[in-house]
Amino acid sequence: MRYDDPWYDALASGWGETDGVGAPATGGGPGRGAEEEGLSAAGDIYLEVQRSAAFQEVRSRYRRFVVPGVLVFLTWYVGYVVTATTAPGLMARPVAGAVNVAMLAGLGQFLTTFVLAWAYARHARLRRDRAALELRWDTQELTRAARGSAS
């Protein structure tokens, strides 16, 4: 099955195509354009999925990486800007040749940006993508079933 492979970019708009049994997916997101019962049923499904252990795991993995990550780079950046504007003497201290603390800090910002971006992508790819794709599949199956029974 292709959907088992998280490297496969499931086509967002083409969900109806991989589905051989059910009716073609109705356009728009869940709830949009659906009838009242279908709408509330879909809402219940999202609540159910949100409370499921699998989703909680995906969410906590995401947050455990993103929250410290944002705090670290924002602190590092604001610290850099504030130091550069308030303590130019410290930043002007020479390190080697023409390179001083300021130059190292500036290039350090570039380096940490690249490293953090790489780390985020790696974390998402290895720790989140597969679980999220399975959840997506399950959720869409459930919402489609709910909508089918309501109409």
Place this chain on the structure above:
Amino acid sequence: MTGHHQTLALLLFSGFVAVTLAITTWVSRNRRGSAEEFYAGGRLFSPLENGFAIAGDYMSAASFLGVTGLIALYGYDGMLYVVGFLVAWLLVLFLVAELVRNCGRFTLADVVVARMSERPVRTAAGTSSVTVSVLYLVAQMVGAGSLVALLLGGTSTAARAWTVIGVGTLMVIYVSLGGMRATTWIQIVKAVLLLSGTVALTVLVLLRFHGDFDRLLLTAAERSGHGDAFLAPGLKYGGDWTARLDFISLGLALVLGTAGLPHILSRFYTVPTARAARRSVLWSIGLIGGFYLMTIVLGFAAAAIVGPEAVRGSNAAGNTAVPLLALDLGGGADSTGGTVLFAVVAAIAFATILAVVAGITLASSASVAHDLYASLRRSHAKPRSEVTVARVASVGIGVVAIALGLLARDLNVAFLVGLAFAVAASANLPVLLYSLFWRGFTTRGAVWSVYGGLVPALALVVLSPVVSGSPESLFPGVDFQYFPLQNPGIVSIPLGFLAGWLGTVTSAEVPDEAKHAETEVRSLTGAGAV
């Protein structure tokens, strides 16, 4: 400058215009006129293509010419700008790109209204998006006008005016005929051109200094007349505490504003999945980071090779540093190499402006048609007619941008860009983050957070030294300056967050658990994404 530069630059630029018009015609040949097609280019771009397009949208002439000029004149202080422009992308990657791709359809408002009562929120988010876009657009138009004066020697007011009108007309043609698909390809072509030009110049600089970056810095410091101070912060922003606080404010606006720019957000809808959105941001971080590293080299090289006096002599703000550097690297003013390189750089700068304005026009016409029109007049507008509204809106925005570009032609371009970032960070970012991450967020909170950021940001600018009270301000004759900083970010960004919180805790509305669950599940898994 001799006539050769101008002729060659005009030829190259006409070539670019011809290619982009050909792309537009070719793309619009088999258009289907759906909203999906017009706003999101059919959502089938690859991460690599979208990564180049994002980079093309983001690397404006302000960074290519403006920032290198700042480095050439003030050394290290120019570098501070560049760092903020890049670090901002981490915020986009971590908190915005994937979740927005999963939850939204075309605009910022789509993400927010998923949980709220639709009409007031859509109007608010649409208003702030259009405001940000128009500010950014005017900055680029003013930049285009000054570029002509600088690079082609057409210093007359008429030449500037015609450039602004020409750029405006071209962008309206691209957007209204080609939609997102044509705009994306124009961004890609432009990004490739700009990056190749920058790489070529950087290689020539490094060859000149035999790969010795240390010597490049030392020569720049020596030539600048400031000595070691040139390589440390403080030359431009190291004055009194107002100037320092102003820079901190600008730094905050730069790092928080990118995630709220409508034309950047709309780029995430052109790829099929959140994973593709993530990978396109990774591409763009690599491209943008590489580009800014090279602009640092070029800036210091301009100081070392051309010298700050020559740069300042040509343009007081330093905007001609790179073209002058190209002239020298090619072999001097009278050589063929110098002429060719100068013309290439000038043409690339024009192409950059043209592509960036097209991207912004598209995003703002989407906000007008999809958010403002749809929420203010809801008489069963069919998707097809919405695209028609968007096409008309792009013409309207073009006219407004041309008019404002002509009126504001004496305003500082870097200031306008900083202002657009500040408004985006104050009005768009709080509402976006709250609705993605806060369970208890309500409709009133959303509306208050948009207006609570937008109104203070604009009001503080009106009361700032930019508008009145100093010889350089817009109205030097009058004095109603009550706010000392040029950039409102440090005050208005916290106000936006505060207003959103206040609106939420004071509203009687009970937040809908199911809708919050839907947003959270959809944003992290991609279930139900279009």
